[in-house]
Amino acid sequence: MSFYIKYFPIAVVLQLIFSELLTFNGYQANIMLLYVILFSMPLGNTSQSTLNGFLVGLFTDFVLFSGIYVGASSLVFSICGFWASKISFNFAFRNFDIYWISFVHLGVLIYSLFRYDFFFFNDFFLFLSNWFFVTYFTCFVGFILISLFSLKDKILNA
């Protein structure tokens, strides 16, 4: 749990840097989603991880100005926190990447359903392209951050 709290300010600062300075054609990497997924993975207590996700989501919606519905981030982060913690019982070094990448897909999909609901019903291709673009940008940034902070080892040994 201390591991979860320790990295929270870093995640907030990184999110602010990415949202203010490192946007790509208007798209941004969702660092808070990455944070919830990565730091829920070693948590054995699923209830706690779900609650953490919910609270981080509330913080994101109210303090970090998410720009969409208040409650959407807490919904996404609760679900991702729940499932990311569930896999802690089946955790192995070799499938670490596949786990977090799958959860990023899931999280961005739920976000996109709120953000691009209009496209989902009217232009499904545009919905898919937005979903994949945001997902892969977030994954790309995720790979860099995991290597930079050696998160893989830290999370597996937490």
Next chain:
Amino acid sequence: MSRVQLIFQNYQEKITLSFCLLLSFILIFNNDSDSIKNAKINSLDTFSFLYQPFNWLDNQLFLNKKLEVLSSENLRLSLENQVLKVHETENIRYREFLNFKKRENIDFIGADVISKGIIANMSSLLINRGLDDGIVKNLPVLSSKGVIGKITAVSKSSSEVQLISDVNFRLSVKIAPDEVEGIMRWIGGDLCEIAELKKISDIEIGDIVLTSNLSIYFPPNLPVGEVVSIFEKSDSSNRVVTMKLFSDLSTLNQLFVLLDEVEN
């Protein structure tokens, strides 16, 4: 151990998840309530200091580039202004001659972008002007190049701007010079689609798109973009036009909020 405790112990994780999802849905479905709006605006007001260092850094990093762009823009506008001044004198003379009503001047206030939001592909942003500066809900917001959105929420010292790139944003526009009117919506990147245009209308690629006279919140003739493609739907009597926005939504830093129009 009581039966309830036993159930809670066995299904603790699922109960917690259901509780969190329920609370999230309650929040989502109450987004339009005043209490949620006020809480959001107050928290943004309180925590807007978080964005200041990043805004400052952003401004410093791109200052030279901005200066360069502004200088060239300034030169272009000065030259254009000379030509327009001649036309203005002529226009005023004709309007007086035809006894037309005098046009109204547009008053605006400059604002800095505090935050572009943390959600991928911006749909709204936060500016450092609020009730104290005379900002109210639904005022139009422009960049130096054209319309970019409208005010959706206002606090004492900051406001939320709904951008054209929000999928729920619609704008009544007209295509010059024939003033064909239609409804504009964003479709991705810097492109928008204008629908409900009459098939018989005369539109060409490169025509300028302006706000129409039908909009409740936007005064007419504000620049929005230019036509880049035209296609006709076989199953409809309407035309659909794709337009490119004049403003680059990914590099917004300084904006202008149009206040109420003032009479000449």
